Amino acid sequence: MKRRTFIAGVGTTSTFFLAGCNSNGDDSGPSTKTSSGETTTGTGGTTSGTDSTSTTSGADETTSETTTDSETTTDDETTTDSSGTTTAESKTVSFGEHATVADDLSVAVTEANTSDSYxxxxxxDEADDDSTYLLVTFETKNTGGSSQSxxxxxxxxxxxNGNEYGMTDSAKSAWKDYVSSGVNGNGSSSKTVAFEVPKDALxxxxxxxxxxxxxxxxxxxIRWSME
Structure with a gap:
């Protein structure tokens, strides 16, 4: 059985078996021009600015100029359909980084490796000749005092590679058991699931x-970027 293993520490970006990717993307949303300035909203953040203004008065000429710039960046994104209806709220984090899904409950993809079996x-299960399994380990942490799921x-x-892949049938069964089992208070739990993909997709x-x-x-x- 051939296997390559890659482990990420929490809060760090780890090198995966890829050339790299930009987790924040490069798309931008529509711009709206107002009398007070311009606001542009796009994937990964919001940037706002105020136009410069100049004032001249009386025989004694006085000129004042004010320029204000501010910038706010966030990893949160909102996806909308063609009618403008919000369809999902998303966040992109680094491989190995935990993200909150509920009070005292956080999740992370902590390990990923390729293998010809699961x-x-x-x-x-054995992968087809032209395919491989990506085995992904998912961890849930519960910092509260009672069990949570x-x-x-x-x-x-x-x-x-521009395509979406679901878990294998065996992995779906394992995942269903994992979701329903819950995590004890002040504890953690992990599960490894498999995705079968073409060998060149990763x-x-x-x-x-x-x-x-x-x-x-x-x-x-919640998206974990395999950089």
């Missing part, structure tokens, strides 16, 4: 693992 509950509809997906830019779930009726996405 084992679960005594059964071993991930949202019932929590699901993982892999995005690589050499592309922009590989991400995405957790999707619903919170108070709103769709949420």
């Amino acid at each position: 084992s679960h509950n005594g059964t071993t 991930l949202p019932d509809d929590a699901s993982l997906s892999l995005h690589a 050499a592309s830019l922009g590989v991400t693992v995405t957790l999707s779930y619903t919170d108070s009726g709103s769709k949420k996405l």
Whole structure:
């Protein structure tokens, strides 16, 4: 069995088996010009500015000029459909970094490696000749005093080379058990799941693992960037 393993520490960006990717993206939203300045909103942040103004008065000429610039950057993104309706709120974090899904409950993708096989509950699956498994280890931490579970509809997906891949059937079964089992107070739990992808898919830019779930009726996405 061939295996390559890559482990990331919490809060750091780790080198994966990729050329690299930009987790913040390069898209930008519409610009709106007002009498007080210009506000531009796009993926990954908001930038605002105020135009310069000049005032001249009386025989004694007095000129004053004021320029104000401010900038705020955030990792949060909002996805909308063609009608302008919000479809999901998303956040992109580094491989190994924890993100909060509920009070005292955080999650992270802590390990990823390629393998030609995946084992679960005594059964071993073999990848096709032109495919490989990406084995992803997912960790949940509960810093509260009582047991908590991930949202019932929590699901993982892999995005690589412009395509989306779901978990294998065996991995889906393992993931379902993991989500329903819960995490004890002041404890943590992890599960390794598999995605079967073409062998060349993971050499592309922009590989991400995405957790999707619903919170108070709103769709949420957390993306781990495999840089």
